[in-house]
Amino acid sequence: MTSIQMPQLGETIVEGTILKWLKHEGDAVVRDEALFEISTDKVDTEVPSPVAGTVTKILVDEGATVPVGTIVMEVAEEGAPAVAAAPVAPAPAGAAAADAPPAPAAEPVGVVVASSIPAPAAPVSQPAHVAASVPDRGPRSQILSPLVRRLAREHSLDLGQIAGTGTGGRITKNDVLAVIASGGTTAAPAVVTATAPDLGTAEPAAPPAAAAQPIQLGVGDEAVPMTHIRRAIAEHMLASTQATARAWTLVEVNVDHLVRLRERVKDDFERKHGVKLTYLPMVVRATVDALQAFPDVNARLDGENIVRHRLVNMGIAVSYDAGLIVPVIKGVDGMNTVGVARAIADLAARARAHQLTPDEVQGATFTITNPGPYGSVASVPIINQPNVGILSFDAIVKRAVVVDDAIAIRSMVNISMSWDHRVIDGELATRFLARVRQNLETWDFAEDLGL
Amino acid sequence: MPRAAWLLRPPGPVPYDAANAAMHRLAERRLAGEIPDTLILLEHPPVFTAGRRAKDDELLWDPASVQARGGIVRKIDRGGSFTFHGPGQLVGYPIIDLGTTPDAGGYLRRLEDVVIGACAELGVSVDRRAEVQTGVWHGDDKVCAIGVRLLRARVTLHGFALNCDTDLSWFAGIVACGLPDRGVTSLSELTGRAIRVEAVRPSVERAFASRFDVAFEDAPDEIVEAFTVAADVA
Numbered sequence: 294m295t296s297i298q299m300p301q302l303g304e305t306i307v308e309g310t311i312l313k314w315l316k317h318e319g320d321a322v323v324r325d326e327a328l329f330e331i332s333t334d335k336v337d338t339e340v341p342s343p344v345a346g347t348v349t350k351i352l353v354d355e356g357a358t359v360p361v362g363t364i365v366m367e368v369a370e371e372g373a374p375a376v377a378a379a380p381v382a383p384a385p386a387g388a389a390a391a392d393a394p395p396a397p398a399a400e401p402v403g404v405v406v407a408s409s410i411p412a413p414a415a416p417v418s419q420p421a422h423v424a425a426s427v428p429d430r431g432p433r434s435q436i437l438s439p440l441v442r443r444l445a446r447e448h449s450l451d452l453g454q455i456a457g458t459g460t461g462g463r464i465t466k467n468d469v470l471a472v473i474a475s476g477g478t479t480a481a482p483a484v485v486t487a488t489a490p491d492l493g494t495a496e497p498a499a500p501p502a503a504a505a506q507p508i509q510l511g512v513g514d515e516a517v518p519m520t521h522i523r524r525a526i527a528e529h530m531l532a533s534t535q536a537t538a539r540a541w542t543l544v545e546v547n548v549d550h551l552v553r554l555r556e557r558v559k560d561d562f563e564r565k566h567g568v569k570l571t572y573l574p575m576v577v578r579a580t581v582d583a584l585q586a587f588p589d590v591n592a593r594l595d596g597e598n599i600v601r602h603r604l605v606n607m608g609i610a611v612s613y614d615a616g617l618i619v620p621v622i623k624g625v626d627g628m629n630t631v632g633v634a635r636a637i638a639d640l641a642a643r644a645r646a647h648q649l650t651p652d653e654v655q656g657a658t659f660t661i662t663n664p665g666p667y668g669s670v671a672s673v674p675i676i677n678q679p680n681v682g683i684l685s686f687d688a689i690v691k692r693a694v695v696v697d698d699a700i701a702i703r704s705m706v707n708i709s710m711s712w713d714h715r716v717i718d719g720e721l722a723t724r725f726l727a728r729v730r731q732n733l734e735t736w737d738f739a740e741d742l743g744l
Numbered sequence: 745m746p747r748a749a750w751l752l753r754p755p756g757p758v759p760y761d762a763a764n765a766a767m768h769r770l771a772e773r774r775l776a777g778e779i780p781d782t783l784i785l786l787e788h789p790p791v792f793t794a795g796r797r798a799k800d801d802e803l804l805w806d807p808a809s810v811q812a813r814g815g816i817v818r819k820i821d822r823g824g825s826f827t828f829h830g831p832g833q834l835v836g837y838p839i840i841d842l843g844t845t846p847d848a849g850g851y852l853r854r855l856e857d858v859v860i861g862a863c864a865e866l867g868v869s870v871d872r873r874a875e876v877q878t879g880v881w882h883g884d885d886k887v888c889a890i891g892v893r894l895l896r897a898r899v900t901l902h903g904f905a906l907n908c909d910t911d912l913s914w915f916a917g918i919v920a921c922g923l924p925d926r927g928v929t930s931l932s933e934l935t936g937r938a939i940r941v942e943a944v945r946p947s948v949e950r951a952f953a954s955r956f957d958v959a960f961e962d963a964p965d966e967i968v969e970a971f972t973v974a975a976d977v978a
Contacts (some may be wrong), residue, residue, distance in 0.1 A: 300897055303849030312796060323894065332796050337823040337847040338894035539905040567875075604861050604954065623955070627864025632871040639874065650850040656955075 299359050302333055303650075305652050309333045310358040311365060320348045328366060346370040370667055384532055434444050444469045445512055513734045522615045533678045538574070542671050542719065543709035544726045546733050548689055551575060552704040554739055566631055570742070573609070573663050574633035576708070578741065579732035581605050582627050584659055587725045589660050589717050593679035608657030608677055609637055613645045619677060620644050621657045630741040648730040661686060671707045682712040684729070708733075749958035751949065754971035755801035755809035757831060760791040760818055766970040767837050767902075768831040771895045774839050781964065783952055784903075785884035785945055787972065788829040790815035792918055796890050802826045810917065820962035822902035824878075832910040832930070834941045834948060837903040840956070846898050852878045852890060854955050855904050859888045861951035862906075862944065863955040867935055880906075885929035889921055906948070908932065908941045911959060 299309050312330040316322050327339035328348075350367040353359055378731045441464055445452050448469075455472055457464035508516055519527065555570055562570040584591040605626040608619040620640035625633060627740065643649050661709040665688035672685040689706045707731060714720045754763070759797045763786060767889060773779045792803060796804055802825060803810075803817065815830075829835055836858075842851060859880040863870045870888075873881045880888035893901040907930035915928045931939040953960055 302894070302897070303847035306849050327896065332823055333848070336852065336892045337796050338848075338897045380926070403944070432951075459914060580906065604864060604951070624860035624864050627860050627869050627870060629869050632869065635871070650847055650853070652847075652850050652854060676791045 294347065295346070295368045295370055296364040297328060297340065297342070297368060299331065299361050299363045299365055300340055301361045302336060302338070304658050306333045306361065308338070308358055308360045311353055311355055312337070314351060314355055315339065316342075316348050316366075318348050318351055322346060322348060322368060328368075342368060344368055344370045362549065369612070389541050410698075440464055441469055442513070444473070448473050450512075464597060465560070521614060522697050522704070526616050530675050533675050536678060537676050538714035539676060539711050540714045540722070541711050542711060542722045542726055543671060543707055544723075544730045545743065546708050546730045547703050548706050548733055549703045550573070551733065551738065552689065558739070558742060558744055562634075562742055565744060566635065568634050568638040570634060571637075572706075573686065574630045574738075575662070575727075575733065575738050576642065576663075576684075577607055577609075577622070577625060577633045577637070577661060578630050578738075579729050579736065580659070580661060580684055581607065583725050583728040584734055585626065586728055587721060589721060590682050590712070590725050592681050592716060593658070594681075594713070594716050602658040604658070606656050606658045608660035609640065610660060610662035610674075610677075612643045613647075615647070618644045618649065618654060619657060619660060620649055620653050623656065629743070630738060631743040660684070665689065665706070671709060673709070674711050676713055681716045682710045682714075682725075684708065684710045746953065746957050746959040747781065749780050749953075749956070749960055749965070750963035751960040752782060752784040752786075752794045752963045752968050753945070754784070754786050754968050756787075756972070758786045758787040758971050759787050760793070760816065760829065762935070763788065763837075763971050764818075764820065767839065770839050771899045771901050772966070773914045774841055775895055775899045779967075781841060781956070781958060782839040783958075783960070784833055784839070784971070785939055785948065786837075787831055787833060788835060790828070790914060792817045792826060792914045793822075794819045794826050795822045797823065797921075797922060798825040799922070800838070802922060803917065804919065805917040805978075813914075815917075817912070820902070822891040822975075824889070825920075827891065827905060827920060828910075828914045828918060829905055830910060832908050832913055832932075832941060834906045834908055834944050835905070836948065836952070837898055837902070838952070838956075842894065842898050842900060844898065846894060848892070848894060848974040850902065852892065855890050855892075856880050856888075857955045858951045859904060859906055859949065861955065862947035864929065864949040865951070866931065866935075866939065868931055868945065870934075875941070876925060876926070878915050879921065880904075882929055882934055884925075885927040886921065886923075887929050887931065887934065902918040906931070908939050908944050908946065 302309070307440045309331040310333070312332045314329050316326070317330050322328065322342045324343070325341045326344045328342050330339045346368045348366065349369045351365070352367070353363070353365040359365065407689050441452070445455075445464065450469065454466055455464050455468055458468055474636065500611050510516055527728065551572060555572065565738060588603075589599065589634065591605055592599050592601045594600075604624060607622045607625040610617060610619050620643075622628070622633065622636045622640065625636070628636065640653065642647070643653075651722070657677060657680060659680050660683040662672070662674050663682060663686045665671050665686055668688050668692060672687055674683045674685050676683050685708070687707045687709075689704050691702055692705045693700050694703045694705060695701075708726065710722060710726055745854070763784075767784060770779065770782055770784075774782065790813065792810065793801070798819075807817060838855070840851070842848070854874070856878070860870055860872065863880070868882075870880050870882050873879070878890045879886050880890075888904055888906040890904045891902050895901055907928065909932040910930050912928055912930055912933065920926075920928050931944065949960065952958070
């Protein structure tokens, strides 16, 4: 018996409507013959039979809307016993794994990451945690004086094997001295074998595992296996530093009028457009203009050719629980500040909800990172290959600056770019950044906010 | 490396029924693996098409007045509601094999990307409004309708319709896309200058090739002819 499900037609489509049963109970079907028609928002299709056989049961009424994965029909396979190999429905509900994007390491672009990879295993669920073999003595057992730590280290003692007599089971100096006095050493192995994390079927050909080798852990160390997203980031970053000739340039930008503008209109903007007004969309707009003025920055190196991209697809670095992801605003050169703000809000929200499609993290022609909210005033980012540059927009801070030979307080920001010296030189990089600065200092964004 | 794909540009306004039948045949051949992914770009004579979600009362004109204006009405097998095709509108029918685990939602977003990118080349700022409906918008006005069907849950049919210098008065005949409180617009209306289909087509081709990572080659003549031969009328 083969159960036919409402097929998964993409991550954003969660339900479908049975438009019409093309086969009815008792009908014979051949493989790939259409069984029923479904309709989802804007996409209709007919669902083919994965097997040849006879329709034995229809479980849902015509016109009913059911969630993806719901069993809607049963087909008895032709002449096959019930134990026949599992049928392949067009897209079983559990197909998330098959939806996973290609191996990050093989991705040509983007700091890859994938929405559909199952949420990374929480570190605590993984072995390779030396404390796991130690009796639980409660939270206070981790509070150790420096003296205790030093004594234990000097005598190669495993604190995990020492019984604490202090408050809440805390290991005191005397506990350690007692062990030393008894001439004892703790039996604990300082070496544990890290077990490879269970990466699930979505895991692309993993780099052969360092995981199988024993790792050296000192006292109090803890080994947490890398998630595959972490590993993808690591590989991508390392590959970029090895492949590019990275240089870095920084300009200071007076954003006093932008700060005042935002204060004035942010509430109206959010009411009207449904997203918060941040500075990032303005920086994106200013950068897009500079990319159009200096097309060598909106480019990639392909062998001995510099490929200039006429369109701008802006990668925006977004941090989320699993690490870093760079969703891409496609066609950002056709958007105003409102459109950019919406696109950023949408992509960031879906990135954090693990709902981006592989297509949405590919194809950036330039990248912006925005560590400012965490307080950094200058960052040296790693280029998101194969881009030529990555622009960092750091924290806006009030500073004393010289204006017309007087000292004034202004809201200032450092905007910098890591750029690939193989493709462009310092003069171009500096003129590019100067253009970004000039745009931010002179554009009246008020007209671009749809208010 | 981009994959090779066919590009079909049948000339002149192509009668709807002929194009619809030829498109379905190409999709069957794509499903059978006989032909590569294909993009058909064309214009239709005036036709209202009703998708599977269209309601009868969303056609606001009676059949006689549609006919009097030189138009026809067709119920078809794509998703979505009513729309209009006619001269001045660039219609794109991609025939793409999405594979055994199709991401239809992602496919719609890519079609939007193609149109947004092409419009950007022409200096027209348009946007998606995913919270409203699939398609490409300028504010509350839709400039490009998108409606798709998958053949056997994997090969795409139908596609997008981008208003270049379409006579928008036709849209008074329907509740376009089932959204009574939204408008339609065209690139010409948005820019205040006449933007013809011929001026838009190259940008759409480039944007499509880029977003779908394909390299176009012209389809064989006999394939193109199928779109224009009267005998093909279904």
